[in-house]
Amino acid sequence: MQLKPNAFRLHETARGVETMSRFALAVLALASGVYTYLGVRGLLDGSASFVFFAAIIYSAAVSVAIYAFWTYMMRFIPLVVSGVQRISLFLTMLVGSVMIIAMSSWLNAAALAGSAALEQHMAVTLQGYAEDLDQAHANALASQSLLPDVERASARFSALAQDERESGALTGTQGSGSVVQLLTQMSQQMTQLSGTISGSREEVSGLFAQGSDRLATMRELVSTPGQIEPRSDAFQAEAVQLSAVIAALQQTNVAASVKRAATDLSAGFIAPVADGRVGDLAVRQNQVMATVQSSVDAQAAALVAAADEILATAPVEQRRFVPLSSAEAVIRYWSDFVPSWAGAISIDLLPVVLVLVLMIVNDAMRREAESLKEAETITAAEMLRAMALYKRMEAEGAAAAAEALGVQDEQDDAPPNEGVPDAAVKAEEGTVTPIEAAQRKRGDGPRQA
Numbered sequence: 001m002q003l004k005p006n007a008f009r010l011h012e013t014a015r016g017v018e019t020m021s022r023f024a025l026a027v028l029a030l031a032s033g034v035y036t037y038l039g040v041r042g043l044l045d046g047s048a049s050f051v052f053f054a055a056i057i058y059s060a061a062v063s064v065a066i067y068a069f070w071t072y073m074m075r076f077i078p079l080v081v082s083g084v085q086r087i088s089l090f091l092t093m094l095v096g097s098v099m100i101i102a103m104s105s106w107l108n109a110a111a112l113a114g115s116a117a118l119e120q121h122m123a124v125t126l127q128g129y130a131e132d133l134d135q136a137h138a139n140a141l142a143s144q145s146l147l148p149d150v151e152r153a154s155a156r157f158s159a160l161a162q163d164e165r166e167s168g169a170l171t172g173t174q175g176s177g178s179v180v181q182l183l184t185q186m187s188q189q190m191t192q193l194s195g196t197i198s199g200s201r202e203e204v205s206g207l208f209a210q211g212s213d214r215l216a217t218m219r220e221l222v223s224t225p226g227q228i229e230p231r232s233d234a235f236q237a238e239a240v241q242l243s244a245v246i247a248a249l250q251q252t253n254v255a256a257s258v259k260r261a262a263t264d265l266s267a268g269f270i271a272p273v274a275d276g277r278v279g280d281l282a283v284r285q286n287q288v289m290a291t292v293q294s295s296v297d298a299q300a301a302a303l304v305a306a307a308d309e310i311l312a313t314a315p316v317e318q319r320r321f322v323p324l325s326s327a328e329a330v331i332r333y334w335s336d337f338v339p340s341w342a343g344a345i346s347i348d349l350l351p352v353v354l355v356l357v358l359m360i361v362n363d364a365m366r367r368e369a370e371s372l373k374e375a376e377t378i379t380a381a382e383m384l385r386a387m388a389l390y391k392r393m394e395a396e397g398a399a400a401a402a403e404a405l406g407v408q409d410e411q412d413d414a415p416p417n418e419g420v421p422d423a424a425v426k427a428e429e430g431t432v433t434p435i436e437a438a439q440r441k442r443g444d445g446p447r448q449a
Helices: 005-016 018-041 048-079 083-167 178-223 228-251 255-267 281-311 326-332 334-349 351-368 373-377 380-410 422-429 434-442
Strands: none
Touching (some): 005 018, 005 351, 018 048, 018 334, 018 351, 048 351, 083 178, 083 281, 083 326, 083 334, 083 351, 178 255, 255 281, 326 334
């Protein structure tokens, strides 16, 4: 097959870059093996020597597999012309690429972005713990909203008792009687409930301060440079302590205690016996105590409703920090490390570009090449006959040329070109070939005009 100049240049250039292609493929396979070693080392457990040799063997197997696979693809795909066979090789290349990604690329990504992915995991967990602490603190403070109502009820009962004692504002008779005793009792119960709510405020504040300190330490562990494994272990220890603080905060919610106290206040209301002995004072005392009971029932119902609203708030679910390996973290937070994934996959799949380039160049050389169709379809017998005919024509041409030269020697005295055949004249002038002279001698060649 005869090559045109452009096809010849393409052929020579493809041969020239063959060494470079092998070198590039070897470097890419080696780089993938190195990053695979770094990635797989963090997944193995055991002694240092075991981890080292196991990681070396795995990474070496990956390098050899990548180099062999892409060598086959670069050699065979450009040579295949049939559409079905080329599609089959493309499907094979696709399956091989998926296998390379499965055995190498994700480990390369773990080596490139493993530490950053673990820091991302710690940061996400830290954000969740911060939200849990705020929610637990808010739930604990919600019960403090009941304090003003309780204090106001206590002050109201105390003021009524004082007015009844000094001026008889309720019964019309001043002094300390059954009504004053009842009002004082209600005021004391409300004061005790107010003290319970106020006492929890200091405990809530102390626990929230402890949780904030834990969060600050965890933030430092996330942002501090250095080895990720020790920081992850320390972060896990802080997370356990913070979980305990959040659980304690949820236990400080006094809404349930307020609800029980309010229910007891209404259900366990015991009115003293009227002790009035003058006129209808006892009747008036009973009327006032019935009014006080109605007021206590209303106050208790309001406290129970407010406590139920607080208790209806969903409690904080217990959160647990789950340590991850670098590879697991890269897979879980892959969307945050797309550039690292792209680089890890490109190291393994860059030879696809080389395969496509070689395929295109070989197709171009085939299109540019000139095909001698007759030479490609001639049989051996036809070739032998053609060679024999060619030799015979050469012999006859040589004889005709010799005869023409002899005639010329005999007619040296004759005028130039007079009486000399046209073939001899042309042979003398060097403008006729021996084959043409033989043809003219037989009379089957072209005739002069």
